[in-house]
Amino acid sequence: MDEIRSVTHVDNVKLSPDGKSVVIIDQTQLPNRVVYLSLDRAEDCFDAIVSLKVRGAPAIGIFAGYAMYVLSRKLEDLPYAQFEEQFRRQKEYLNSSRPTAVNLSWALNRMESVVHTNAERPVKEIVALLGEECVKIHREDIAMCRKISEYGLSLLHEGDGVLTHCNAGPLATSRYGTAIGPILLGREQGMNFRVFADETRPLLQGARLTSFELQKAGVDVTLICDNMASIVMKNGWVNACFVGCDRIAANGDFANKIGTSGVAILAKYYGIPFYTLGPTSTVDRNCPTGKDIKIELRNPEEIKEKFYREPMALKEVKCYNPAFDVTDHTLVTGIVTEKGICYPPYTESLRKLFE
Ligand code: MRU
Numbered sequence: 001m002d003e004i005r006s007v008t009h010v011d012n013v014k015l016s017p018d019g020k021s022v023v024i025i026d027q028t029q030l031p032n033r034v035v036y037l038s039l040d041r042a043e044d045c046f047d048a049i050v051s052l053k054v055r056g057a058p059a060i061g062i063f064a065g066y067a068m069y070v071l072s073r074k075l076e077d078l079p080y081a082q083f084e085e086q087f088r089r090q091k092e093y094l095n096s097s098r099p100t101a102v103n104l105s106w107a108l109n110r111m112e113s114v115v116h117t118n119a120e121r122p123v124k125e126i127v128a129l130l131g132e133e134c135v136k137i138h139r140e141d142i143a144m145c146r147k148i149s150e151y152g153l154s155l156l157h158e159g160d161g162v163l164t165h166c167n168a169g170p171l172a173t174s175r176y177g178t179a180i181g182p183i184l185l186g187r188e189q190g191m192n193f194r195v196f197a198d199e200t201r202p203l204l205q206g207a208r209l210t211s212f213e214l215q216k217a218g219v220d221v222t223l224i225c226d227n228m229a230s231i232v233m234k235n236g237w238v239n240a241c242f243v244g245c246d247r248i249a250a251n252g253d254f255a256n257k258i259g260t261s262g263v264a265i266l267a268k269y270y271g272i273p274f275y276t277l278g279p280t281s282t283v284d285r286n287c288p289t290g291k292d293i294k295i296e297l298r299n300p301e302e303i304k305e306k307f308y309r310e311p312m313a314l315k316e317v318k319c320y321n322p323a324f325d326v327t328d329h330t331l332v333t334g335i336v337t338e339k340g341i342c343y344p345p346y347t348e349s350l351r352k353l354f355e
Contacts, residue, residue: 022063058279
């Protein structure tokens with residue numbers, strides 16, 4: 001339990017004590033090994049995001065903030081024009097690592113605006129301000145996750161069955177998480193839930209991360225294959241579906257891990273409330289509908305080979321491997337944010353969040 005508390009209650013993304021590198025728990029090693037990585041090169045930070053060593057929309061944003069600070073420290077002796085040019089290049093490089101989660105560009109833009117709004121100051125001072133900004137991004141996420149957990153918990157009752165997809169827990173965010181936050185918070189308050197965690201093919205975030213987090217927190221969790229969601233719903237075991245989100249469009253359509261929209265369609269069929277939970281940093285007001293969300297396509301080998309001892313399909317077999325899908329807003333009962341729960345019509349309720 002102690003080792004696990006260190007995973008679920010300690011920052012999975014943080015600055016090293018000397019501020020010269022960003023330290024992450026390598027999520028690809030879980031649940032079998034808790035391995036910390038210390039990164040200080042742009043290429044390694046890029047790779048950490050692409051290879052899902054750090055993953056989950058808010059965690060990627062927090063990581064990107066710290067990464068830009070670590071990288072900018074190495075540029076602090078440059079004149080402003082060169083500093084700004086190299087900062088922008090590295091920011092764009094990190095931003096190109098994964099396209100779907102808006103939190104990445106959101107955090108990078110926040111860091112960049114510190115550079116631009118302080119252009120008159122010495123570069124060393126700008127770098128110090130960048131150090132403050134990345135810590136702020138992280139602290140804000142911790143507070144947002146806590147509020148989301150409280151609002152989400154208000155939707156649940158003692159003994160409820162909750163189905164979740166992918167991983168939107170502490171590892172994907174900070175502290176409580178988003179979709180998993182209400183369950184962890186409720187558990188801390190002595191409540192009991194039964195959680196069904198979809199394993200989440202092809203990269204098994206549900207099996208490797210969600211069931212790990214919940215089991216270690218003492219929550220009654222049952223791991224199911226993705227194609228078993230329908231039967232557990234039909235059995236009457238699911239009172240609500242809670243999932244995370246990577247980008248919420250202005251009309252309430254949202255992108256999340258591939259398979260989420262199928263869960264939403266099943267939930268509608270069985271009359272089960274379906275919620276997505278995420279911070280307002282995941283709302284992209286410049287994105288009118290789900291059609292405008294870019295979906296990341298990943299290496300087909302993840303389907304055929306990853307996690308298997310030998311390939312499970314012929315080399316020449318084609319694969320289609322989208323990392324995310326878009327759930328239509330008509331399937332969504334509510335969107336739980338740190339500012340409250342939004343209900344349809346989402347164009348209006350989401351807009352009000354920013355007033
Ligand atoms: O590809 P991943 O593992 O980064 O996908 C993660 C998800 O889809 C999460 O549900 C989402 O980022 C929300 S995390 C709070």
